[in-house]
Amino acid sequence: MSTKQKDIQIPDFRFTPTIDKVGVEERVARIQTRSIKGESKIQGMKMVLNMIDLTTLEGKDTPGKVKQMCYKAQHLHEAYPDCPTVAAVCVYPSMVKIAKEALGNSNVKVASVSTAFPSGQAPREVKIMDTKFAVEQGADEIDMVISRGKFLSGEYNFVFDEIAAIKEACGKARLKVILETGELVTLDNVRKASEIAMYAGADFIKTSTGKIQPAATMQVTYVMLMAIKDYFNKTGIMIGMKPAGGISTSKLALHNLLMVKETLGENWLDNHWFRFGASSLANDVLMQLMKSKTGVYQSGDYFSLD
Amino acid sequence: MNKNQSTKWNLDPAPESAGHVQLKTQYELFINGKWEKPNSGKYFDSINPANEEKLASVAHADENDVDKAVKAARHAYENVWSKLSGKERGKYLFRIARLIQEKAREFAVIETLDGGKSIRESRDIDVPLAANHFFYYAGWADKLEYAFPNRPVKSLGVAGQIIPWNFPLLMAAWKIAPALAAGNTVVLKPSETTSLTALKLAELIEESGLPAGVVNIVTGYGDTGSAIVNHPDINKIAFTGSTNVGKMIQKAIAGTDKKLTLELGGKSANIIFEDAPIDQAVEGIVNGIFFNQGHVCCAGSRLFVQEGVAETVIQKLKDRMDTLYVGDPMDKNTDIGAINSKKQLETISKYIQIGIQDGNEIYQSNCALPSNGYFCKPTLFIDVAQSSQLVQEEIFGPVLTIQTFRTVDEVIQKANNTPFGLAAGVWTDKGSKIFNLTSKLRAGVVWANTYNKFDPTSPFGGYKESGFGREGGLHGLEAYLG
Amino acid sequence: MTRLSVLKTYKIYIGGQFPRTESGRYYSPLDAAGKPLANVCLSSRKDLRNAVVAARKAFGGWSERAAFNRGQILYRIAEMLEGRRSQFVEELMLQGSSEKAANQEVDLSIDRLVYYSGWTDKYQQIFSAVNPVASSHFNFSVLEPMGVVGVVAPQNSSLIGLVSTIIPIVAGGNTVVVLASEKLPLCAVTFAEVLQTSDVPGGIINILTGTEKELIEQFGSHMDINAVLYAGDTAENYKTLQVLAADSVKRIVKFKLNPSDETAENPYLIQDFQEVKTTWHPIENIGGSSSNY
Missing domain, CATH: 3.40.605.10 (Aldehyde Dehydrogenase; Chain A, domain 1)
Structure with missing residues (x-):
């Protein structure tokens, strides 16, 4: 268990707060009626760009593909004045070294998935080795997956201990815990898994691997944000949030951002505390920014695909 | 300072266009x-x-x-x-x-x-x-x-x-x-x-x-x-x-x-039990009392919170109130618009004054109001007595009274202890408790784990x-x- | 040698007891020949108040009884009435009915009790609704009794008027305070004796005798009466009742039917003293093809 958790009493995870799904849907729908226009839209999109973890997690990934993505990560922002870079690139452990070298001295971080991503179906020792390998290769952040099978069969202590063990293996790297909410099925489970992850030592909680649908719906993200808020109110510790998978338009990203503002508040509007796991979102944000600048609707042909 | 008016990221005004509207003089x-x-x-x-x-x-x-x-x-x-x-x-x-x-x-x-x-x-x-x-x-x-x-x-x-x-x-x-x-x-x-x-x-x-x-x-x-x-x-x-x-x-x-x-009129009770889905209940409280500036006959204007969660609920409610946008009704982002008339604003202000004079703890949304027009901050009065005028009379504005309770019996009695009987809200995860309350609350509409829902197929109207x-x-x- | 018969004292019926009126007053309704029938209690406003207290106390328990059980109890009243039919026939004849008419009225009253005993667990099914709202909620409306209901019974009927007005109200789970016919009060008091020997808990039906003129204002203004059924025939009294009722938004219903007619038995007379309560609850749609989660 990490040092920060020393004085915190671990709750009984069988009795986490219940969630009413219809109420969550209504709350999210309210946020989605918000109109984000003009300067606030441009400012919001810049923030979104700055929070993106540019991601490639394919079996067919090659050093070439990863290098191209890293190049894009460093130059994307040049298309538009005062644009920030993306937050990080997210790759498999085998690609960490290549990404690290390709990014050089830039402030773009390297995140690596680990723990037998995406299924997590491996013995704990393997997961720990997987994590340590990624960290040794230079990963700044580790995106682990929880054992959903164990969670669904009620073995919350197993899930908790595993996260704590991986946290220890992370060393200085920040740990993002992927709940894979599409497999947890209910929002009650999402809430419970969020609490287990935070109390076990997560620095971030993350919705999905991107391999399972549905992924980062606003409903799921909302429930996780409220879990973070309650955890913060109890412990004073800030936890980061990363919706991943399914957020491909600027509009959806902006509504996610507004949701963060209306739940956790402004302190979380920063890529240290909030990330988008996405691959195609960056291009859409750029297109929207260009549209704002020129007043002309844009075509995908003018924005690089990698 | 309005917490909406942050230093980091504010929403620009998003006024709805009135250009296509035809009004005669x-x-x-x-x-x-x-x-x-x-x-x-x-x-x-x-x-x-x-x-x-x-x-x-x-x-x-x-x-x-x-x-x-x-x-x-x-x-x-x-x-x-x-x-x-x-x-x-x-x-x-x-x-x-x-x-x-x-x-x-x-x-x-x-x-x-x-x-x-x-x-x-x-x-x-x-x-x-x-x-x-x-x-x-x-x-x-x-x-x-x-x-x-x-x-x-x-x-x-x-x-x-x-x-x-x-x-x-x-x-x-x-x-x-x-x-x-x-x-x-x-x-x-x-x-x-x-x-x-x-x-x-x-x-x-x-x-x-x-x-x-x-x-x-x-x-x-x-x-x-x-x-x-x-x-x-x-x-x-x-x-x-x-x-x-x-x-x-x-x-x-x-x-x-x-x-x-x-x-x-009404003075409807909104009842939150310890085992409620708390965050959704808070939304229900907000929707119950601040919907349409509280100008709703079935507004959930009397909040009853079970003691074990009272502190949490009130804190969450305050936080949520600070995220409400109060102001120009024509702005698409406005949650709470203008009070309907000067007369109504005076009535509401009178009740707020009574609440303050009675020494109740008050909380109002942290927001700036427009300088013109009739506006009222979303307002809570905490730990108000059942006998208070604020609890007994319909205010018809964004003013909520909060009372705590311990047992089911107690809250049913207090909820029914009014000449009105229009609506009620019940928040709990337990089905048998919901049915117990919905059958004992003397009100024409009972919203269980929701509030202020309307539909043409759904009968609406009061008791008493x-x-x-x-x-x-x-x-x-x-x-x-x- | 003729035996001196024992005359009956006609008392009022409150909370399952037979007190005399607290006012100590009486009046003497006349028979068809103009001879006094008996000394009947001239109930006062305080008697009414006591009756309302008893009815309010009994309301919770009665309204929460299973509908089936209410049906059984109403049926039991019919059984008891059947057993004492000759007494009612006699009283009806004393009050001016022919033997044939008296027998018909008692028959009809018994049958009407049986009719409503069968409705107790059915009217809910006829008048309730599941409302298909457009949002993700389960929404249903059910009937609930209004509470304490005042009844001013028909003037021109001693038994069937009383039964036809109070029984549907009681069948629906309300408790009743009824003012019997001023001119023809005897059967009402005897009916109270039937009630007491049935399984009807005290306070559910409270029966007063006296004058409409004296009590109508109390029926209208009493803040703890939820509704009143007016079956009298004095327009002025009806208006007074309505005016005073407004102070507590009391529900006032006029009984316009002829109790001897078969149209005077229908479940709408139960529904008249029911509130509609609508309940909403979210439906959590998870899984399946419609899931957007």
Whole structure:
């Protein structure tokens, strides 16, 4: 268990707060009626760009593909004045070294998935080795997956201990815990898994691997944000949030951002505390920014695909 | 500082356009399918409560005008409407529903300009529900014999309908649609502060080709309403408004054969148990009391929180209140718009003063209010006594009282300890507890794990001094059949 | 040798007890020949108040009884009435009915009790609704009794008028305070004796004798009466009732039917004293093809 958790009493995870799904849907729908226009839209999109973890997690990934993505990560922002870079690139452990070298001295971080991503179906020792390998290769952040099978069969202590063990293996790297909410099925489970992850030592909680649908719906993200808020109110510790998978338009990203503002508040509007796991979102944000600048609707042909 | 007005990221104003809206400078009375000047020659101003600017002049109907309207309605009833088949009546109503949908945005904008409610609510709630209400009752018009088994279908005649200012178009729909479906004709009076959407509805009805005199709309103050109530040739009175006026109407029609339905005030309890889905309950509290600036007869204005979660709930509620956008009703992001009138703002302010003087703990949203217009900060009073005026009387504004409780019995008793009985909310994860409470709370509508939901199929109306009769659904037909 | 018969003292019925009126007053209704029938209690406003207290106390328990059980109890009243039919026939004849008419009235009254005993667990099914709202909620409306209901019984009927007005109200779970016919009060008091020997818990039906004129204002203004059924025939009293009722938004219903007619038995007379309660609850749609989660 990490040092920060020393004085915190671990709750009984069988009795986490219940969630009413219809109420969550209504709350999210309210946020989605918000109109984000003009300067606030441009400012919001810049923030979104700055929070993106540019991601490639394919079996067919090659050093070439990863290098191209890293190049894009460093130059994307040049298309538009005062644009920030993306937050990080997210790759498999085998690609960490290549990404690290390709990014050089830039402030773009390297995140690596680990723990037998995406299924997590491996013995704990393997997961720990997987994590340590990624960290040794230079990963700044580790995106682990929880054992959903164990969670669904009620073995919350197993899930908790595993996260704590991986946290220890992370060393200085920040740990993002992927709940894979599409497999947890209910929002009650999402809430419970969020609490287990935070109390076990997560620095971030993350919705999905991107391999399972549905992924980062606003409903799921909302429930996780409220879990973070309650955890913060109890412990004073800030936890980061990363919706991943399914957020491909600027509009959806902006509504996610507004949701963060209306739940956790402004302190979380920063890529240290909030990330988008996405691959195609960056291009859409750029297109929207260009549209704002020129007043002309844009075509995908003018924005690089990698 | 308003927590909305952050240093990091603020939303730009997003005003809804009013460019496509057609408003006349002066409105006459809609009688017998024609626009008639008022007998007195008098007009009053309809004001935008968000900036205190005049929107239009509206005719003030007197007894003679009402008499003319009733005669037109009677003539239309005897000669046209009662002779028409249910199918044809229904088709007119379907047509009206469709026309409202076509002009939805215009209605929403006028509703917001005239009444002060946020454009989000008039666009997403009031106007669609009004259209849906016509659509729902349109379908009943030729199926009435299925509604009440073994009872012959008989319309009543001329219905006099008086509606309030909190949901102007929606209340007009609630009144007109079932009346017409059941074969009656109508004389309707909107509130003097919010006549414009009813008058736009009259224009729409004109456009629909509805036979002249089936719907008559007379604008004016209480004296106009009283002329309707006391008119000898009216068969039914339907009133939505304050309990005091409801009692006056009940007295006024004593000894006559007029059928009466009253939808009056409320002081509804919203009850949060320890095992509730707390974050959704907080949303329900907010929606319960701050919806439409609290100008809602069924507003969840008395919050009861079980002691074990009281602190958490109140903290979350305060946090949530600080994220509400209060201000220009025409801004698409506004959650809480303008108080409907200067008079109402004074009433609300009076109660807030009473609450402060009584020494209750007060919390108000951390927000700046516009300098013009009538606005009120969302307000909580914490640990208020059951005997307090704030708990006993309807405030009709964004003011919530909070009381804590320990046991189920205690909260049922306190919740029922009021002359009103319109609505109640219950928040718990336990089904058996929900059914226990929903059956013991003396209220016409019980929202369990939700609040302030409305639907044309769902009957609405109160117990005790909250009135009698139901509007909406199959049960809403009963008020318009003999 | 003729035996001196024992005359009956006609008392009122409150909370399952037979007190005399607290006012100590009486009046003497006359028979068809103009001879006094008996000394009957002239109930006062305080008697009415006591009756309302008893009715309010009994309301919770009665309204929460299973509908089936209420039906059984109403049926039991019919059984008891059947057993004592000759007494009612006699009283009806004393009050001016022919023997044939008296027998018919008692028959009809018994049958009417049986009719409503069968409705107790059915009217809910006829008048309730599941409302298909457009949002993701389960929404249903049920009937609930209004509470304490005052009844001014028909003047021109001694038994069938009483039964036809109070039984549908009680069948629906309300409790009743009834003012019997001023001119023809005897059967009402005897009916109370039937009630007491049935399984009807005290306080559910409270029976007063006296004058409409004296008590009508109390029926109208009493803040703890939820509704009143007026079956009298005095327009002025009806208006007074309505005016006073407004102060507590009391529900006032006029009984316009002829109790001897078969149209005077229908479930709408139960529904008249029911509130409609609508309940909403969210439906959590998870899984399946419609899931957007």
